[in-house]
Amino acid sequence: MLDQPFDFIVSTAEGARSVHVVRPGELPGFLATLPPAQAAFLRDGGFTAKAGELRFLPGEAGIEAAVLGTGNDATPFVFGGLPMQLPEGPVWKLEPGDYDDRAATLGYCLGAYRYGRFTNGSRGPASLFVPDGHELSTIQAAAAWMVRDLINTPANILGPVELADFAVSLADRYGAACETVSGEALDAAYPTIAAVGRGSARPPRVVTFHWHGSKAPDDAPLLSLCGKGVCFDTGGYDLKPSAGMLRMKKDMGGAAAVLGLARMVMAADLPIRLAVRVGCVENSVSGTAMRPSDVIRTRSGLSVEIGNTDAEGRLVLCDLLDEACDEHPALLIDCATLTGAARVALGPDLPALFSNDDALADAVLRYGNSVDDPMWRLPLWAGYDEWLKSPVADVNNVSVKPMAGAITAALYLQRFVKPGVPWMHIDLYAWNDQSRPGRPEGGEAMAIRAAFALARGGLKG
Numbered sequence: 001m002l003d004q005p006f007d008f009i010v011s012t013a014e015g016a017r018s019v020h021v022v023r024p025g026e027l028p029g030f031l032a033t034l035p036p037a038q039a040a041f042l043r044d045g046g047f048t049a050k051a052g053e054l055r056f057l058p059g060e061a062g063i064e065a066a067v068l069g070t071g072n073d074a075t076p077f078v079f080g081g082l083p084m085q086l087p088e089g090p091v092w093k094l095e096p097g098d099y100d101d102r103a104a105t106l107g108y109c110l111g112a113y114r115y116g117r118f119t120n121g122s123r124g125p126a127s128l129f130v131p132d133g134h135e136l137s138t139i140q141a142a143a144a145w146m147v148r149d150l151i152n153t154p155a156n157i158l159g160p161v162e163l164a165d166f167a168v169s170l171a172d173r174y175g176a177a178c179e180t181v182s183g184e185a186l187d188a189a190y191p192t193i194a195a196v197g198r199g200s201a202r203p204p205r206v207v208t209f210h211w212h213g214s215k216a217p218d219d220a221p222l223l224s225l226c227g228k229g230v231c232f233d234t235g236g237y238d239l240k241p242s243a244g245m246l247r248m249k250k251d252m253g254g255a256a257a258v259l260g261l262a263r264m265v266m267a268a269d270l271p272i273r274l275a276v277r278v279g280c281v282e283n284s285v286s287g288t289a290m291r292p293s294d295v296i297r298t299r300s301g302l303s304v305e306i307g308n309t310d311a312e313g314r315l316v317l318c319d320l321l322d323e324a325c326d327e328h329p330a331l332l333i334d335c336a337t338l339t340g341a342a343r344v345a346l347g348p349d350l351p352a353l354f355s356n357d358d359a360l361a362d363a364v365l366r367y368g369n370s371v372d373d374p375m376w377r378l379p380l381w382a383g384y385d386e387w388l389k390s391p392v393a394d395v396n397n398v399s400v401k402p403m404a405g406a407i408t409a410a411l412y413l414q415r416f417v418k419p420g421v422p423w424m425h426i427d428l429y430a431w432n433d434q435s436r437p438g439r440p441e442g443g444e445a446m447a448i449r450a451a452f453a454l455a456r457g458g459l460k461g
Contacts, residue, residue, distance in 0.1 A: 004145050006138060008083065008112055008125040010091055016129045017090045018065040019082065021097035021104075023072070024049045030067075042067065051078050052437055054085050063087060070099060075372040076107030080438020083112035083125030093129040103372070105134045109141030110438040115152040139267045140452065144445040147253075147260035151430055151443025155232035155249045160197065160280040163229050163252060164205035167278050170259055171209035174266035176274075178209040189323075190279070192304065192315040195296045197281040199236060199289025204281035206320070211262070215271040221330035221459050222273040225262060226320040228313045228336035229255030229280040236283050236309030237291055250443060251313070253430025254336035255280065261333075261448040261455075270455055277324055279316040283309070295393045299323060300416055305390040307398035313338045314397055314409055318416040325418035330459055331360060332423045333451060334413065341405030342427040346376050351428035351447045353377045354410040360422050363458045368450030375426065375447055378406060385411050426451075 022030050027049045031039040038057045047055050051071030056063045066086060070078045079094075086092050094104055105128075112125035130138070150158065150166070158166075164180055171178035182205050187194045190206050197204030213220065230251040234240060240248070255278045262276045290296070294306045299319040313336045324332050342352040353375040355361035361377055368374045387399040387408055395415060399408040410425050417423045428446045435441040 003142075004149065006109065006142065008127050009109070009130050009138065010127050011130070013091075013093050013129040015091060016093040017063070018095050019086070019092050020065060020067045020095050021070060021099055022049045022067055023070055023098055026098065038064075052081055054081070066092070074099070076103040076110065077372070077436070077438035079104045079107035080111030080436075082108055083128070084123070086126035088123050088126050091127045091129055102134050102137045105130050105137040106141055107438050109138060110144060111440075113145050113148055113440060115149065115442055117153070136268060139264055140449055143260040143263045143267070143448065146263060147256045147445035147448070148443040150256040150259070151250045151253050153249070155282075158249075158252070159202040159231050160200075160204050160229070160282055161202065163231055163255060163278070163280040164207045167207040167209070167255075167259060167276070167280070170263060171207075171211070171276075174211060176209040176211035176266070176276075178207065181206040181208070190299060190319040192296055192298050192319050193279045193281055195290045195294070196230070196283055196312045196315050199286045200282035200284035201286075202231075202282050204279070207276075207278045207280065209276050211266055211274040211276075213269050213271045213273070215269065216273055220271060220273050222275060222327060223265065223455055223459060224275040224324045224327060224329035224332045225258040225277070226317055226324055226332070226334040227255035227258035227276075227278045228252070228316050228334075228338065229278050230313060230316060231280065231282050233283045233310070233312065234285055236285060236289055236312065238308045238310040239285060240310060247431060250430050251337050252280070253428060253443065254313070254334070254338070256443070257335040257426075257428065257430065257445060257448050258333070260445050261451050264448065264452045265455055268456070272455060272459060275324065275327060275329065277320040279320055281316060283312045298416070302395060302415065303393040305393035305396045307390075307396040311398045311409070314412050317413055321413060321416040321423075322418075325416075325421045329421065332417065332421055333426065334424075335426045335428060335447065337430050338427045339406045339409050341409075342378075343429055345378065345406060348429045348431065348433055350374060350376045351426050352406050354380055354407075354425040354427070355423060356380065356414065356417065357422040357424075360454070360458070361424065364424065364450055364454045367453035367458065368447070371449045371453050373447060373449040375450060378410070380410055380414055381407055382411075384408055388412055
């Protein structure tokens with residue numbers, strides 16, 4: 001999972017066949033540059049250069065070239081269908097045109113992904129020549145592949161220990177200082193994570209690692225990341241229906257996302273400091289599992305009443321957030337597949353963004369739109385905070401009202417963010433319900449390219 005080979009990327013264009021990239025308005029001019037027979041072939045075939053439309057140009061030895069229409073689509077994903085549509089044998093190269101060539105490389109690589117660990121395999125992606133200067137595109141694509149692999153791996157294979165071990169291997173690769181906490185030490189340091197994991201025979205783990213860019217001064221801004229790594233979520237005693245469990249292997253999508261973002265930051269050697277915390281746990285049902293109405297003392301000292309055992313993600317995050325604040329980061333980000341309410345509000349493609357810092361929130365939204373990794377901001381509406389009151393504890397982990405579930409979950413987390421710490425909470429789906437160009441069905445890396453762009457261009461100490 002750490003490295004699927006990008007062996008479909010080649011560094012020489014010798015002998016490569018061309019892919020011409022054409023928008024509808026450019027089509028007449030492009031046809032005029034072709035030999036008459038090829039131009040007639042496209043006209044007779046009804047080629048209009050709409051987004052994703054692909055045609056092959058015949059030559060004396062077979063297929064001579066290809067033509068990709070992009071319509072009005074300026075996203076990387078318009079190139080995402082090419083890896084499996086182009087013939088696998090030859091090397092291909094994208095000819096210059098009205099598009100961002102680095103975004104095209106990213107889209108091509110994202111479209112080349114397949115999770116084939118348990119299948120006998122299908123055809124591989126067509127080979128593509130990628131010129132120098134596209135390293136950031138391949139760094140981001142490799143991180144997305146890693147995130148997808150983690151989410152797609154079945155829970156019987158990727159449990160809390162295996163997810164923790166993976167985080168350690170990622171930290172080791174980039175020379176980060178890493179610590180794994182388990183057993184009695186975890187019970188003491190992260191009591192809410194311990195409570196979530198108590199019902200499972202597979203013990204919880206917390207992995208923390210710290211990294212320092214090679215060009216970062218000692219006082220470089222610190223980016224701190226916290227990820228919900230619930231490797232499978234039954235709902236606990238508030239058991240999910242069977243249909244609700246079908247995709248619960250993806251409930252560690254927040255942890256996968258922060259590990260993917262961390263990989264981008266470290267691989268690109270950004271001149272910042274980085275701290276990563278991942279809570280790796282399974283929410284199961286047993287005689288030792290937490291119960292509704294239990295009261296737990298959190299790391300911060302606040303007591304929390306368990307109003308619903310299926311609202312475990314916020315319990316995993318609250319101890320991590322409290323600890324992360326002690327380091328006074330320039331920006332604290334948590335990622336989690338936290339609420340169905342966010343999906344009801346925004347659907348599967350738009351992660352919900354909550355933040356206590358308007359300037360940073362506006363910046364990450366702008367960056368997200370610029371790199372085609374959008375989010376949508378929802379409010380930390382203080383008027384709903386009282387819905388989390390408990391008669392027996394400082395706070396309940398769920399609202400007394402059946403409304404605004406994504407907001408009340410974020411308000412719960414906000415209680416564990418210390419004053420003065422800029423914070424973003426990203427409630428994401430981490431999944432594609434169906435295959436689209438560049439976005440195959442299954443696990444998905446969401447919001448991390450937006451956050452990476454912010455870390456590159458907008459993070460200040």
